[in-house]
Amino acid sequence: MSTHSTSFLQLLTGYLTDELDAEQHDLFMEMLQSPSNQELLEQAIDTLTGERSIRGAGNAILQARSLRSLQEKINGQMDEPVVPVRRINQKWMVAAAIAAIVISFTWLWFNGQKGKNDNPGMAVAKKDDLDPGKNGAVVTLADGRKVLLDALSDGTVANEKGAELTLNNGTLKYNVNDLPAAAQGFNTVSTPRGRQIQLSLPDGTRAWLNAGSSLHFPTAFSGTDRKVDMTGEVFFEVAQDPAHPFKVTVNEGISVEVLGTAFNINAYTDEPSISTTLAEGSVKMNYKTQSIILKAGQQGIAANAGGLRSSDVDVSEITAWKDGRFELYGNIKDIMRQLQRWYNINEVEYISGTENMMLVATIARSKKLSEVLAILERTGSVHFTILGDKVIVKP
Numbered sequence: 001m002s003t004h005s006t007s008f009l010q011l012l013t014g015y016l017t018d019e020l021d022a023e024q025h026d027l028f029m030e031m032l033q034s035p036s037n038q039e040l041l042e043q044a045i046d047t048l049t050g051e052r053s054i055r056g057a058g059n060a061i062l063q064a065r066s067l068r069s070l071q072e073k074i075n076g077q078m079d080e081p082v083v084p085v086r087r088i089n090q091k092w093m094v095a096a097a098i099a100a101i102v103i104s105f106t107w108l109w110f111n112g113q114k115g116k117n118d119n120p121g122m123a124v125a126k127k128d129d130l131d132p133g134k135n136g137a138v139v140t141l142a143d144g145r146k147v148l149l150d151a152l153s154d155g156t157v158a159n160e161k162g163a164e165l166t167l168n169n170g171t172l173k174y175n176v177n178d179l180p181a182a183a184q185g186f187n188t189v190s191t192p193r194g195r196q197i198q199l200s201l202p203d204g205t206r207a208w209l210n211a212g213s214s215l216h217f218p219t220a221f222s223g224t225d226r227k228v229d230m231t232g233e234v235f236f237e238v239a240q241d242p243a244h245p246f247k248v249t250v251n252e253g254i255s256v257e258v259l260g261t262a263f264n265i266n267a268y269t270d271e272p273s274i275s276t277t278l279a280e281g282s283v284k285m286n287y288k289t290q291s292i293i294l295k296a297g298q299q300g301i302a303a304n305a306g307g308l309r310s311s312d313v314d315v316s317e318i319t320a321w322k323d324g325r326f327e328l329y330g331n332i333k334d335i336m337r338q339l340q341r342w343y344n345i346n347e348v349e350y351i352s353g354t355e356n357m358m359l360v361a362t363i364a365r366s367k368k369l370s371e372v373l374a375i376l377e378r379t380g381s382v383h384f385t386i387l388g389d390k391v392i393v394k395p
Contacts, residue, residue, distance in 0.1 A: 124377060124384050130343040130369040133211050135170035137197040142185025142219065149197065160185065163202070163219040173200040176220045184222060190214040191232070194344040201228075204239035205246065208322045211341040212268065235264045235322045250274060254302050257284045263294075264319050270337060273303035277318045321365065326372070328361040332382065332393065335359055339391075343369045346389040354393045357382055 011020065011028040020028060136150035139158065147158050149167060157172070158165040163185075164175040172189065191197055191209045199207045202220050209215060213232025226246045238246045240260035248256045250267045254274050261281025267274045276285050277299040285292050287302040292310050294300050299313040317327040321338075328335045333355050336348045342365060359379060363372050373384040373391070385392040 124370045124373045124386060128386055128388050130345065130386070130389065132366055132368060133194040133196060133342045133344075135197060136195040137172065137189050137191045137209065139165065139172070140188040140190070142187060150195070160219070171198040171200060174202045174219065176202045184218050184220050186216060186218050188214055188216045192344075193341050201239075203241065203244075203246075206237040208235040210234070210321055230265065230267065232268055233264070233266045233321070235262070235319055237262045253288060255286045257286070258282075264315075264322075266318075268337075268341075273301050273306075275302075275318075276300045277313060277315055279315045279319065320362070324365050326361065326363045326365055328359060328363065328376075330358060331355075332357040332359055335361075335376075336391070336393070339369070339372065344389065345369070345391055347391075349390065349392045351392065351394040354382060354395055 011024060011031065015025075015028055134150075136148075139147040139149065141147065141158060141160055143160065145158075147165075149157065149172065152167055154168050155166065156164060157167050166173050166175060174187075189197060189199055189209065191211055191213050193212050196211055197209050199209065199215065201207060201217060203226055205226070207215055210233035213234055214230065215234060216229040217227075221244065224244060226241070226244050227249065228247070229249045231251055234248075236246075236248070236258075238258050238260050242259050246258045246260075248258075248265060250256070250265060251269065251274075254267070256263070256265060256276050258281065261283055262279040263281075263283055264277040264279070265275070266277075274287075276283065276294060278294045278296050280296050282296075283294050285294060285300040285302070285308065287308040290308040292300050292308055294310060297312055297315060298310050299318070300308060300310045302308050317329070320327040326338060326342075328338065333348075333350070336345075339345060340348065359376055359382070361375060363375055369391075370386060373386070377383055381395065383394050385394070
């Protein structure tokens with residue numbers, strides 16, 4: 001990236017965080033007269049509002065509106081001064097926003113160079129590549145038989161004790177017709193690394209299992225409660241039935257109780273905490289002797305060190321995996337754990353303190369591993385090497 005482009009991006013970053021002094025502000029407005037910089041401004045608006053962009057948390061929409069107003073002023077469509085986005089109070093969010101802007105423009109610049117070099121080369125050093133995950137799972141039936149869904153076509157995949165299991169376009173559905181209590185059994189649907197599945201339970205509740213997850217449930221719900229057990233990460237859309245509460249039991253003695261709602265539970269054993277994120281309705285989250293009620297837009301976190309607590313979150317970022325996106329935000333080790341599950345990476349080696357790096361990115365889960373890592377490399381602060389099913393992270 002040219003020095004001119006870099007300085008312009010630095011000024012734009014300062015403008016969005018309201019950190020330019022008078023001299024820098026004048027220089028920024030002067031540089032905006034350049035057609036190439038006006039094109040960057042337009043790309044910034046698209047980046048901050050587009051789903052495929054690399055972006056930070058918090059105020060992307062406000063940033064886009066501020067830039068649009070600035071663009072109109074440059075075009076002579078308005079006379080009043082443009083008010084930049086106010087600085088975010090928390091220092092870490094300011095840092096995240098700045099990082100997101102720089103990464104966004106780096107992405108735009110690299111993609112703008114496509115076709116300008118007959119042999120641009122691959123940024124990620126690799127001898128191998130890994131394909132993204134896909135739909136698939138293993139169903140363990142009540143009698144112990146296992147059904148591998150990966151190799152099956154749509155249609156009926158199993159019948160047992162009156163329960164019919166059908167597969168349709170990647171969704172596994174349980175159909176039950178007045179199954180007597182004595183005939184009920186328990187099934188477990190498991191997704192290994194590199195697989196995901198959508199499941200329709202006997203009561204009509206829908207569940208999405210992320211890679212490396214499992215759901216254990218009866219072939220027909222009976223009694224006063226609808227109880228299931230899970231590991232890994234699962235998004236639930238619970239069928240309404242006030243007379244029969246829906247209860248999810250998670251490893252380490254955590255449970256979530258609902259009537260009818262939509263929520264995400266992340267309970268991977270290699271994560272530092274277990275979280276429940278509520279998209280709709282309300283849920284009660286229990287952890288040891290503590291409990292909290294969550295409302296839509298809130299997340300409950302259970303950790304051995306900090307007990308049970310809640311906070312407001314952006315639900316769309318947390319549930320992005322269900323919609324085919326990575327919302328990668330934070331420490332690189334947290335990010336690589338997500339990639340390990342989806343691409344079935346066996347080992348990640350960190351060199352020279354790279355485990356403390358912070359990255360921000362939104363990337364489609366349909367991309368090959370080398371493509372994902374190449375996007376992360378465009379920060380200029382980290383590089384990757386793929387060796388079989390191992391990834392080396394280096395500065």
